[in-house]
Amino acid sequence: MRLADLETPALLLDAPRMRANIARMDAAIARHGVTLRPHLKTAKSVEVARAMTNGWAGGVTVSTLKEADQFFAAGFRDLLYAVGIAPNKLPHAADLIRRGADLTLILDSVAAADAVSAFGRAEGLTLPVLIEIDSDGHRAGVAPDDSATLAAIASSLAEGAELRGVMTHGGGSYDARGAEQLAAHAELERSGAVRAAEALRAAGFLCPVVSVGSTPTALFARDLGGVTEVRTGVYAFQDLVMAGLGVCAVEDIAISVATTVIGHQAERGWLIVDAGWMALSRDRGTQAQDVDQGYGLVAGHDDLIVISANQEHGIVADRHGRPLDLARFPIGTLLRILPNHACATAAQHDRYHVMDEAGEVLHVWPRFGGW
Amino acid sequence: MRLADLETPALLLDAPRMRANIARMDAAIARHGVTLRPHLKTAKSVEVARAMTNGWAGGVTVSTLKEADQFFAAGFRDLLYAVGIAPNKLPHAADLIRRGADLTLILDSVAAADAVSAFGRAEGLTLPVLIEIDSDGHRAGVAPDDSATLAAIASSLAEGAELRGVMTHGGGSYDARGAEQLAAHAELERSGAVRAAEALRAAGFLCPVVSVGSTPTALFARDLGGVTEVRTGVYAFQDLVMAGLGVCAVEDIAISVATTVIGHQAERGWLIVDAGWMALSRDRGTQAQDVDQGYGLVAGHDDLIVISANQEHGIVADRHGRPLDLARFPIGTLLRILPNHACATAAQHDRYHVMDEAGEVLHVWPRFGGW
Known part of the structure; x- marks a missing residue:
């Protein structure tokens, strides 16, 4: 099938670019001698997951138990569910474990640890757990130097659960810019996780796993001493937010939304296209960056961005406000929009149209959503 | 099933509130003696569509041909596809028409009219068309007083297509506030569509349909003289944007996202919940309104909003920055988040959990997405 035969809007995946992005990350992590545990929350596709895990013996990371279900059904056994466990999800997690999944949970409080271990005891299960560490004051997690809380959580996991180690996500790295700041943030992430692991070991607890990760830090870490695995997911596709951080080039972005010019706003020199926020997502992740890409950048046209989006309409205009020469973009013209945020844009679609x-x-790869 | 037994996040639909919202709109439109043609782009559910069309003989409005497919399969025959037709969608539209759908297309240029009529002639079909009118300089459409363009489009629809009339969407009404401004915007919408219809009739073209609509204007129009039908969709659910415009009360909002407290940020007095932007959407439609509701308002807690959202994490905090009393919200607490924008939040889910x-x-109603 040719691109021009697609009904728009449609999500495209440039397979050669994806493979190059994956090879770059594989090489960056291999250099440190640690394991890559790809995060599959961006992809939500078995075919993309297989491309991301090719050559790696380690497990994968998921953001929902639906992802755990789907990837376990596809043969992925070692799964880290990297969102603090809610009590109402424990029966679902137990079902996965009983069916043979090596599913690890995370939590960051004594209350949650008590709930998990009580559930494990009641069900006759031992639930594997990592303690979430807040390495950069970003969101959730125990402070790395709060040894009392770390030890209290570890103690309450003694029965019905099993402490496997610690994990952190340096989400604050999304505010970093350029290699120096990204490297500094990677070190914050590493040192926080390692200090927490050492505090647990000093208190007499085994802490074999030290898991860190975010796409910005994974590519820029200079030292991963004490870390056992790195989690990252956006790298396979990349996006305009990552390009804005200096993590990749715009040319590395492997997904885009195909759209068609359906009208002209002649007075203002705008194009109306059939990709609105339903196809692009509402994500405006570049708004706070140096270059605001609107709702997305038109591939191959450095100054054309989606300046506004309704549900099924987008408005494409020059970023500097100059009226476009509309004769260059007649009704029916196909454009490709590069996304601000790959996770959010991909989530609006139920399939990838895979291009060479x-x-x-060449292929249509299904993707799933939901919980 | 009880609410407390749901695995979160999950989309809830309060059926009694929805029925009250539908009854209110039905009464408002009936008062004018015109037809309501509900827009199903918010609902994307056969069950909700049936609730919205109960008692009305008229057709429905859709924003994608996928919606047309799904609702036609469920027995809805009279379908207006209210997004400017792209040439690559004509085979799909023709397929629906051949299968018996009374599908009307819209367009706003001679180029698009030529493409549609040429396609209709080549396929031996007569494709019904409305001309889109730009009643408020909002997005797409022919200016109401541009009689030359209106007549040129109508002429090029002479064979292979059939001009049914005009339509407009007063999307600029989302910038209006309160009953007076909303009524003024409704009049802008009405008068623009009626003037365009009169221009076409004066030029010798039949123009039986004069279709207008947006949820804000539909409830506040004082006169719909010359209009034959009103399109509106969000009214069945309502949302915080509509409440901010004065279109409804917060208490009228019929959908919400159930979420669970999974952690505490004790230092800042925040709750971490398992509804991030994947469950809530990235829509920040109240940001430009008088009351910014963040990524959503916690039902029953006027000052609790989702101040920040990652993919599967939300941060709930006091809107004035006061630290919360975390003991009131232990791990496992169930909260309901009211959405900024019903269309965007519902689109993140594949089912409604229907509550009494x-x-x-009581029920799970499936919903669909995509194209």
Whole structure:
């Protein structure tokens, strides 16, 4: 099938770019001698997951138990569910474990640890757990130097659960810019997780796993001493937010939304296209960056961005406000929009149209959503 | 099933509130003696569509051909596809028409009219068309007083297509506030569509349909003289944006996202919940309104909003920055988040958990997405 035959809007995946992005991350992590545990929350596709885990013996990371279900059904056994466990999800987690999944949970409080271990005891299960560490004051987690809380959580996991180690996500790295700041943030992430692990070991607890990760820090870490695994997910696709951070080039972005010009706003020199926020997502992640890309950048046109989006309409305009020469973009013209945030844009679609170098659509890979 | 037994996040639909919202709109439109053509882009559910069309003989409005497919399969025959037609969608539209759908397309240029009529001639079909009118300089459409363009489009629809009339969407009404401004905007919408219809009739074209609509204007129009039908969709659910415009009360909002407290940020007095932007959407439609509701308002707690959202994490905090008394919200507490924008939040989910007055979940209604 040719790209021009697609009904728009449609999500495209440039397979050669994706493979290059994956190879770059594999090399960056291998250099440190640690394991890559790809985060599959961006992809939500078995085919993309297989491309991301090719050559790696380690497990994967998920953000929902639906992802755990789907990837376990596809043969992925070692799964880290990297969102603090809610009590109402414990029966679902137990079901996965009983069916043979090596599913690890995370939590950051004595209350949650008590709930997990009580559930494990009642069900005759031992639930594997990592303690979440807040390495950068970003969101959730125990402070790395709060040894009393770490030890209290570890103690309450003694029966019905099993402490496997610690994990952290340096989400604050999304505010970093350029290699120096990203490297500094990676060190914050590493040192916080390692200090917490050492505090637990000093208190007499085993802490074999030290898990860190975010796409910005994973590519820029200079030292991963004491870390056992790195989690990252956006790298396979990359996006405009990552390009704005200096993590990749715009040319590395492997997904885009195909859209068609359906009208002209002649007075203002705008194009109306059939990709609105339903196809692009409402994500405005570049708004706070140096270059605001609106709701997305038109591939191959550095100054054309989606300045406004309704549900099924987008408005494409020059970023500097100059009226476009509309004759260059007649009704029916196909454009590709690069996304601000790959996770959010991909989530609006139920399939990838996988393209080769020549722009032929070779495959359709399903993707799933929901919980 | 009880609400407390749901795995979160989950989309809830309060059926009694929805029925009251539908009755209110039905009464408002009936008062004018025109037809309501409900827009199903918010609902994307056959069950909700049936609730919205109960008692009305008229057709429905859709924003994608996927919606047309799904609702046609469920027995809805009269369908207005209210997004400017792209040439690559004509085969899909033709397929629906051949299968018996009375599908009307819209367009706003001679180029699009030529493409549609040429396609209709080549396929031996007569494709019904409305001309889109730009009643408020909002987005797409022909200016109401541009009789030359209106006549040129109408002429090029002479064969292979059939001009049914005009339509407009007063999307600028989302910038209005309160009954007076909303009524003024409704009049802008009405008068623009009626003037365009009169221009077409004066030029010798039949123009039986004069279709207008947006949820804000539909409830506040004082005169709909010359209009034949009103399109509106959000009214069945309502949302915080509509409440901010004065279109409804917060208490009228019929959908919400159930979420669970999974952690505490004790230092700042915040709750971490398991509804992030994947469950709530990235829509920040109240940001430009008088009351910014963040990523959503916690039902029953006027000052608790979702101040920040990652993919599967939300941060709930006091809107004035006061630290919360975390003991009131232990791990496992169930909260309901009211959405900024019903269309965007519902789009993140594949089902409605339908509740009665007592908060029991009585039914699960599937919803669809995509194109």
